[in-house]
Amino acid sequence: MATSWPKKRRLIGSKIQRLDGxxxxxxxxxxxxxxxxxxxxxxxxxxxxxxxxxxxSLDTSDAEKMPGVKAVHPIKKAGDxxxxxxxxxxxxxxxxxxxxxxALRAVKIEYEVLPHLVKxxxxxxxxxxxxxxxxxxxxxxxxxxxxASKDFEKGMADAAVTVEGTYxxxxxxxxxxxxxxxxxxxxxxxxxxxxxxxxxxxxxxxxLAQHFAIPANKVKCITHYMGGGFGSKFGPDIQGIVAAELAxxxxxxxxxxxxxxxxIIAGGARPSAYGKVKVGATKxxxxxxxxVDCYGTAGIQGSQTVTFQALPYVYPFExxxxxxxxxxxxxxxxxxxxxxxxxxxxxxxxILDDLAxxxxxxxxxxxxxxxxxxxxxxxxxxxxxxxxxxxxxxTEEIQIAADLSKWKAKWHPPGKTPGVIKHGxxxxxxxxxxxxxxxxxxxxxxTADGSVTARTSTQDLGTGQRTVxxxxxxxxxxxxxxxxxxxxxxxxxxxxxxxxGSTTIPSQAPATLRAATAARDELFAKIAPKLDTKAENxxxxxxxxxxxxxxxxxxxxxxxxxxxxxxxxTGFWSFAESVKPENKDVSGSGVGGVQIAEVLxxxxxxxxxxxxxxxxxxxxxxxxxxxxxxxxxxxxxxxxNYALFEERIMDRVTGRQVNPDMEFxxxxxxxxxxxxxxHLHDMPERGVIGVGEPPVISTHAAIGNAIFNALGVRVPHxxxxxxxxxxxxxxKGV
Amino acid sequence: xxxxxxxxxxxxxDAGPTxxxDAGPTGLSRRDFLRTSGAAAxxxxxxxxxxxxxxxxxxxxxxxxxxxxxxxxxxxxxxxxMTTTVEPRVTLLDALRNYLDVTGCKRVCDRGTxxxxxxxxxxxxxxxxxxxxxxxxGKKIKTAESLIDGGKLDAVPAAFAKHDAQQxxxxxxxxxxxxxxxxxxxPNATPAEIEEALSGNICRCGTYQQMRDAIASLCKNNSRKGx
Numbered sequence: 001m002a003t004s005w006p007k008k009r010r011l012i013g014s015k016i017q018r019l020d021g022x023x024x025x026x027x028x029x030x031x032x033x034x035x036x037x038x039x040x041x042x043x044x045x046x047x048x049x050x051x052x053x054x055x056x057s058l059d060t061s062d063a064e065k066m067p068g069v070k071a072v073h074p075i076k077k078a079g080d081x082x083x084x085x086x087x088x089x090x091x092x093x094x095x096x097x098x099x100x101x102x103a104l105r106a107v108k109i110e111y112e113v114l115p116h117l118v119k120x121x122x123x124x125x126x127x128x129x130x131x132x133x134x135x136x137x138x139x140x141x142x143x144x145x146x147x148a149s150k151d152f153e154k155g156m157a158d159a160a161v162t163v164e165g166t167y168x169x170x171x172x173x174x175x176x177x178x179x180x181x182x183x184x185x186x187x188x189x190x191x192x193x194x195x196x197x198x199x200x201x202x203x204x205x206x207x208l209a210q211h212f213a214i215p216a217n218k219v220k221c222i223t224h225y226m227g228g229g230f231g232s233k234f235g236p237d238i239q240g241i242v243a244a245e246l247a248x249x250x251x252x253x254x255x256x257x258x259x260x261x262x263x264i265i266a267g268g269a270r271p272s273a274y275g276k277v278k279v280g281a282t283k284x285x286x287x288x289x290x291x292v293d294c295y296g297t298a299g300i301q302g303s304q305t306v307t308f309q310a311l312p313y314v315y316p317f318e319x320x321x322x323x324x325x326x327x328x329x330x331x332x333x334x335x336x337x338x339x340x341x342x343x344x345x346x347x348x349x350x351i352l353d354d355l356a357x358x359x360x361x362x363x364x365x366x367x368x369x370x371x372x373x374x375x376x377x378x379x380x381x382x383x384x385x386x387x388x389x390x391x392x393x394x395t396e397e398i399q400i401a402a403d404l405s406k407w408k409a410k411w412h413p414p415g416k417t418p419g420v421i422k423h424g425x426x427x428x429x430x431x432x433x434x435x436x437x438x439x440x441x442x443x444x445x446x447t448a449d450g451s452v453t454a455r456t457s458t459q460d461l462g463t464g465q466r467t468v469x470x471x472x473x474x475x476x477x478x479x480x481x482x483x484x485x486x487x488x489x490x491x492x493x494x495x496x497x498x499x500x501g502s503t504t505i506p507s508q509a510p511a512t513l514r515a516a517t518a519a520r521d522e523l524f525a526k527i528a529p530k531l532d533t534k535a536e537n538x539x540x541x542x543x544x545x546x547x548x549x550x551x552x553x554x555x556x557x558x559x560x561x562x563x564x565x566x567x568x569x570t571g572f573w574s575f576a577e578s579v580k581p582e583n584k585d586v587s588g589s590g591v592g593g594v595q596i597a598e599v600l601x602x603x604x605x606x607x608x609x610x611x612x613x614x615x616x617x618x619x620x621x622x623x624x625x626x627x628x629x630x631x632x633x634x635x636x637x638x639x640x641n642y643a644l645f646e647e648r649i650m651d652r653v654t655g656r657q658v659n660p661d662m663e664f665x666x667x668x669x670x671x672x673x674x675x676x677x678x679h680l681h682d683m684p685e686r687g688v689i690g691v692g693e694p695p696v697i698s699t700h701a702a703i704g705n706a707i708f709n710a711l712g713v714r715v716p717h718x719x720x721x722x723x724x725x726x727x728x729x730x731x732k733g734v
Numbered sequence: 735x736x737x738x739x740x741x742x743x744x745x746x747x748d749a750g751p752t753x754x755x756d757a758g759p760t761g762l763s764r765r766d767f768l769r770t771s772g773a774a775a776x777x778x779x780x781x782x783x784x785x786x787x788x789x790x791x792x793x794x795x796x797x798x799x800x801x802x803x804x805x806x807x808x809x810x811x812x813x814x815x816m817t818t819t820v821e822p823r824v825t826l827l828d829a830l831r832n833y834l835d836v837t838g839c840k841r842v843c844d845r846g847t848x849x850x851x852x853x854x855x856x857x858x859x860x861x862x863x864x865x866x867x868x869x870x871x872g873k874k875i876k877t878a879e880s881l882i883d884g885g886k887l888d889a890v891p892a893a894f895a896k897h898d899a900q901q902x903x904x905x906x907x908x909x910x911x912x913x914x915x916x917x918x919x920x921p922n923a924t925p926a927e928i929e930e931a932l933s934g935n936i937c938r939c940g941t942y943q944q945m946r947d948a949i950a951s952l953c954k955n956n957s958r959k960g961x
Binding site: 017018020021022024025026027028029030031033034036042096097098175176177178179225226227228230259260461462463464626627629630631633634635636637638641661662663667668669670671673676678 | 821823824828831832835837839840841842843844845847848850877878879881882887888890891892894895896898900901902903904905906910929930932933934935936937938939940941942943944945946
């Protein structure tokens, strides 16, 4: 049966308050970290203090005898090699946290310390070969990926002007406020329940079942509330598995949540990217060629640190590109909010403003000249796809952002404002997917008392998904969102996928739409005979069921006709469903986005103050503008943190992170915040598209360009700290 | 002078406001440092004059040693007496969360930086991770949970909910308690003064824009000046 959104919408598209707002704001909401079970033990992990070492000896006999210790679970053994400072060696559980901490200190361990590499640039001079062997090779510097478009050489040769620059973004940490971890409890029948801080409720249950080789329905994962993941929390992780192992050994519930330092050194890192970039252009500002040679580290893993196929970013330049991944002795990278797109954005957007300056052009005009065109094939075959609309979307969004920011009045040639404190304005573009994922389910249950339950295993990370499920259900059934009973974040509730790639709302909202529609129809079928009518004559209006004859029953009365029976309907959605012709434009894919930042830069102290950010964002059909705007503003703030504050700082000598905390790993507070203007570029005809990730991508590039506009000098690397601003000014002799 | 969250300092029983901009990495301001070092110097001098000592530094003399074994602890939390047994090294935050199942105060940085553990102690906002549980005995402790009484939601969390000033919500109870304390201290506070009172709290999801909307709705005096 074809699926489509109702034409007339009462709730979808209006601002609906977050249903769990009061519970969260008063501390009543129970996060995984807050779960306290009877007889629960507290577990901790012993981690490597060295960036590269071999365990010479490991003796836990004293630790096991320490007060309160109930179980020890080894992860590594004598002879094993450790490849990063923070790598897990063993876990233990004790009756109190204090006892667990004491017992960890009683573990006797000797290391043979080995050479390490923690600064990626050091490996470019000489490869120290400190990485885990892959086919016998310990090389840190991986084979580069390279490629070029057919007409790159011609494009560069045709250029009237060329500009070169070096740009980069460092490794940063996810810094989730609720750390990674879970509470594990086994029952008498060999079943495992975990309360996990995860972005993937169903996936975490599945991974644990696999690890313990028990049937999937023997593991239940519960995540009612989740304190931040940003891409770093998919699955039980090593600490989750160790907690469950310890719980099994001790035959008691075990809580293992990472402490702050562990959360930072082991709970997530976004890869770095540094590159030399060169562009050629005509005198009129049409870019003829783009060349990038970049490198970065994803930690001990050798994966790419940019989205190679999307370099250059957004703009369809003729290109030559090269990327080298460097394995360093540090935690493996984890996906972070639009993985690799902020890196791509920086390596593309910064040089466009440098080029505009050389051409003495307004960088907004330069961008308008270089936007990707609408793809004529897509216009014909998939008119609501990003490919069909990209030129239209970016042009409109640039115009909206220009108006909201008063770009025309505020932009000035770079470095041309008088005085010590310089004003600057800059912009950047981004793109993201946000389509439906694999199978996601939602079940709606209507009982004879009129109560309605929406049941799904999906998680609400703070995106507002719970409220979206309620408001879609309420829309179809003519009810109010707060009337819907929500059963959320429990793995037995049906299929769902992890909240990654901005895929949750485009997967879950259509599943809810289908479930609620099916439940409504089943309700009509069941009650029609008792109401002396036919199901096809019934419809829903706000708070009531209406018959064609004009007769109506309020919702409760209509449900009473169920006479003790209940209605239960499950709807599902997936990427495969979303591309079926009969389901088109229920969920979509592909967004643009434009941000304009304004800054004041103090040229004597180097302090950058961001004063305003305009964010124009499309995401198809906006289901709940209230929480959607929050997501966009939140993305902008996270992007501002990337721009001004965040950096993982590694110590070359010890190989350890020197700022695994919250005072030297900086995040902005409320007084650091600019005015943020969010404009949702609503395109309901495109269906629901996820918005969690895109707004974070271009903020740091817009701020970097605003600083360039203020100073007339490029500060090449984030974070744009006072030290870096002053160094850039000094280098130019300003 | 600005109001700030205290890093709880046991030598300052009167716990007045401290100038944040004056505070070093220990959280002590220069003024605090001088005062406490002065007290120590006085105590040393008074060893030779014990008669005057009790009068000069009663807190020092009155102190009794406890532990290292676990001791009985009774706390007044949200107007209820709660009793448990903790080692003296247990912080107020950990006593509340791990021993009394009061989990509205969150453990995030665990070292007085992020504000997620903020509770009110005798009406003042305190980082509960920087105060020992035993030191909180006899004081009135209020956590975010106290801001909903039966079905009645306090104006501060109500404004957070209305303006969507929260996403994951893990930092939110700390912000809410800090803001409640700021309004309790000065019901006519300006938005700038409230923002300054929140400057000891960190949010990762980026809810500050909506928080400003919540602040604007709560401030009777919406002038951007002040602080």
